[in-house]
Amino acid sequence: MTSYDPRRVRIDTPIQERVINGHPIAYLDSASSSLPPRAVIEAMSRYYERHHANVHRGVFQTANEATEIYEGARAAAARYINAPGGADEIVFTKNTTEAFNLLANSWGVANLRAGDVVLISEMEHHANIVPWFHLRDRVGIEVRFIPVGDDFRLDLSDLEQLMRGVKLVSLTGMSNVLGTINPIAELTRVAHDHGALMAVDGAQWVAHGVTDVVATDIDFLAFSGHKMLGPTGIGVFWTRAALLDAMPPFLGGGGMIADVRLDGYVPADGPARFEAGTPPIAEAAGLAAALRYLENLGPEAIVAHERSLTVDALARLHGEFAERVRIIGPLDAVDRGGVISLDVEGVHPHDVAQVLDQYGVCVRPGHHCAKPLMRRFGLAATARASFGPYSLTRDTDALIDALGHALTLFS
Amino acid sequence: MANLDDLYRDIILDHYRSPRNRGELPTPPARRVEGFNPLCGDELVLYVDVRDGVLVDIKMTGHGCSISQASSSLMSAAVKGRPLDEVRETIESFKTMMGLREASLSEGEASDDAGDLRSMKEINALAGVVKFPVRIKCATLAWNTLEQALGAPS
Numbered sequence: 001m002t003s004y005d006p007r008r009v010r011i012d013t014p015i016q017e018r019v020i021n022g023h024p025i026a027y028l029d030s031a032s033s034s035l036p037p038r039a040v041i042e043a044m045s046r047y048y049e050r051h052h053a054n055v056h057r058g059v060f061q062t063a064n065e066a067t068e069i070y071e072g073a074r075a076a077a078a079r080y081i082n083a084p085g086g087a088d089e090i091v092f093t094k095n096t097t098e099a100f101n102l103l104a105n106s107w108g109v110a111n112l113r114a115g116d117v118v119l120i121s122e123m124e125h126h127a128n129i130v131p132w133f134h135l136r137d138r139v140g141i142e143v144r145f146i147p148v149g150d151d152f153r154l155d156l157s158d159l160e161q162l163m164r165g166v167k168l169v170s171l172t173g174m175s176n177v178l179g180t181i182n183p184i185a186e187l188t189r190v191a192h193d194h195g196a197l198m199a200v201d202g203a204q205w206v207a208h209g210v211t212d213v214v215a216t217d218i219d220f221l222a223f224s225g226h227k228m229l230g231p232t233g234i235g236v237f238w239t240r241a242a243l244l245d246a247m248p249p250f251l252g253g254g255g256m257i258a259d260v261r262l263d264g265y266v267p268a269d270g271p272a273r274f275e276a277g278t279p280p281i282a283e284a285a286g287l288a289a290a291l292r293y294l295e296n297l298g299p300e301a302i303v304a305h306e307r308s309l310t311v312d313a314l315a316r317l318h319g320e321f322a323e324r325v326r327i328i329g330p331l332d333a334v335d336r337g338g339v340i341s342l343d344v345e346g347v348h349p350h351d352v353a354q355v356l357d358q359y360g361v362c363v364r365p366g367h368h369c370a371k372p373l374m375r376r377f378g379l380a381a382t383a384r385a386s387f388g389p390y391s392l393t394r395d396t397d398a399l400i401d402a403l404g405h406a407l408t409l410f411s
Numbered sequence: 412m413a414n415l416d417d418l419y420r421d422i423i424l425d426h427y428r429s430p431r432n433r434g435e436l437p438t439p440p441a442r443r444v445e446g447f448n449p450l451c452g453d454e455l456v457l458y459v460d461v462r463d464g465v466l467v468d469i470k471m472t473g474h475g476c477s478i479s480q481a482s483s484s485l486m487s488a489a490v491k492g493r494p495l496d497e498v499r500e501t502i503e504s505f506k507t508m509m510g511l512r513e514a515s516l517s518e519g520e521a522s523d524d525a526g527d528l529r530s531m532k533e534i535n536a537l538a539g540v541v542k543f544p545v546r547i548k549c550a551t552l553a554w555n556t557l558e559q560a561l562g563a564p565s
Contacts, residue, residue, distance in 0.1 A: 347477075348475065348476035348477060348480075349451075349476075350451055350476040350478075350546075350549065351419075351476050351477045351478075354415070354418065354543070354546070355415060358414075358415045365451070366450070366451060366452070367452055374452075380451075380452035380453075380454070380474060381451060381452050409415075409419060409424070410424070410427075410428075410477070
């Protein structure tokens with residue numbers, strides 16, 4: 001059994017000791033970036049204080065230690081998502097966005113031809129849209145969208161039709177705006193039945209779920225360290241070894257080569273082929289610490305806690321404000337994570353967030369890098385509250401209290 | 412500590428709830444210019460009718476937060492019916508107030524202009540916005556759009 005107690009996690013994250021405008025901080029922006037616990041901050045400090053050196057090729061002791069820390073993080077990431085081929089299948093990127101650019105520019109350029117279809121959805125983050133538009137403009141692929149229904153879930157009624165000519169299905173595991181969790185395993189089966197591969201945007205899905213790439217049978221996965229208690233500046237791209245080995249390099253430079261001559265170069269084998277330049281070593285140390293921390297808490301327990309917070313918040317927001325605060329996302333907590341987008345009657349999301357800040361409540365106003373989804377629902381922006389492993393009912397109390405003030409001010 | 416009352420003054424909330432000069436003008440004779448705030452999705456369409464060096468009419472459509480909506484409404488009330496050189500002066504005073512221009516006039520001097528004392532006073536209600544730096548771009552959207560609509564001074 002794990003020892004998960006969200007109050008303990010809260011104590012572990014130093015930022016939550018802060019008082020904002022005279023109120024204890026109620027951090028409800030974990031979907032944007034989560035708060036690192038001391039274990040993560042200390043792992044990074046310890047690395048810089050004791051072990052820092054460039055990785056690989058070093059002979060001296062600290063260089064070996066730095067390499068062990070960096071490669072150890074790769075193994076930790078592989079374990080966390082149950083990568084069948086282990087650490088050799090983990091490529092470190094800057095973030096989820098860079099992982100999608102790697103997928104499009106490497107696998108995409110090598111495997112997609114004019115007329116091939118990449119099927120994404122209306123609820124994607126721009127990170128899983130724009131790289132495909134780049135490929136459309138360069139190669140002539142077609143980017144096709146699964147529509148989102150009025151129930152804020154993927155409308156799969158025309159899926160067979162949509163699957164025609166599809167070589168890759170690339171979907172978010174969990175919407176960063178709606179909270180909707182997509183049926184990834186089921187859609188992966190459909191993709192494979194049509195001879196297509198399946199890529200998943202795991203920025204929210206990995207951070208707020210139990211990830212098993214074998215059980216879901218997906219082919220590509222992208223996620224970010226800082227959405228799961230880790231540091232910014234490091235992300236993960238995963239694919240099975242057989243696919244990875246066939247992918248050409250994307251970024252060129254030091255570290256990604258086996259040999260360079262005046263007439264060309266030979267790329268390195270394995271993940272190193274995709275990691276040009278000095279990698280984020282301290283960030284890898286931080287990510288490994290975050291993954292250990294999450295494993296100790298138990299991802300299942302975190303999911304259960306965030307679900308109970310979400311059920312409670314959805315019910316109380318509706319009970320307190322009824323139609324004055326519209327929830328842009330599923331109202332039932334089935335296949336739904338702790339992201340709650342709000343459309344507050346007569347109050348622009350920026351004003352909502354501004355008033356909430358006065359009460360120490362941190363929510364994000366804006367389009368959340370999902371403009372096609374915003375347009376789908378006729379919105380320019382929402383005010384979004386989102387939970388993390390340290391969130392408590394008192395954060396919801398603060399949210400509801402502050403929303404009341406916003407409604408009063410603008411009524 | 413920046414206080415919400417500095418930002419959401421009664422005049423601002425009033426102009427947000429009941430914006431002045433909403434609507435469109437026939438083009439031509441009016442000019443139509445669009446302004447965007449890509450970060451927050453604010454959109455403004457401004458119609459200005461300039462005749463013989465006077466901004467005879469101004470109307471606007473669009474959507475945005477209370478600060479951008481109130482600022483455009485306050486602006487429209489302040490510049491409507493005024494000669495272009497005065498309009499440009501008002502834009503300059505506003506940008507100075509937002510900290511975007513070196514102050515060239517002593518405080519309050521711009522408000523001494525006869526006739527439109529009240530609108531200038533109302534615009535001063537936006538002075539608190541400077542205490543909330545991320546909101547300055549909300550307040551300046553309409554003014555930048557107006558500047559664009561007027562073009563370079565002839």
